[in-house]
Amino acid sequence: MENKKIIAIVGMPGSGKTDAGTFLRKKGFEFIRLGQLTLDEVKNRGLEPGEASERPIREELRKKYGMAAFAILNSPKIDEMLKTNSVIVDGLYSWEEYLEFKKKYGEKLIVIAIYASPETRYKRLSARKWGKEKDAKMINRSYTKEEAENRDFAQLTNLHTGGPIAMADFTIVNEGSPEDLFKQVDQIISNS
8 A cells, every 4th residue: 555545536516526536547546436335225225316315324324333434434445445556535525534534544645626616516417317327326416406505505514525625635626628627637646
């Protein structure tokens, strides 16, 4: 694990976290989506994906393991991945998750915040399409503007998502094309 890094991508829904993670994955980085635990449990329980089924599972995990639940539960997978390569972490949401990773990984942790205005994010989120190829992992979920606003407020109020964004080592403003985002991500990774 000596020269390997953990690159945590933070930001609000629709900011471009998954796009940045997918870009880095294609460049050979290991990839983990912290929230996959929730999506796997939705599937295990035979539930339909969506906020109504996902939120109770997230809350259940956090009640059992604390607010750093997703960092704690995913750390063994991250440790295993670090044996071979640097790791992209998509979906670090809570302040407590950030603190857990900072305590465990120290200087190996690089946090990249991706920012897009609410107007831009809500347009992106409402334009997403559910496709069979996406359903297996349920990565790109579509939201109405009202659903997106509710999720924003829940993340900021209950998870303190603003903390990891504010403490990011780098911030990317993602109001343009995916290519613009990838260029900025590539520049950060090349210089880190």
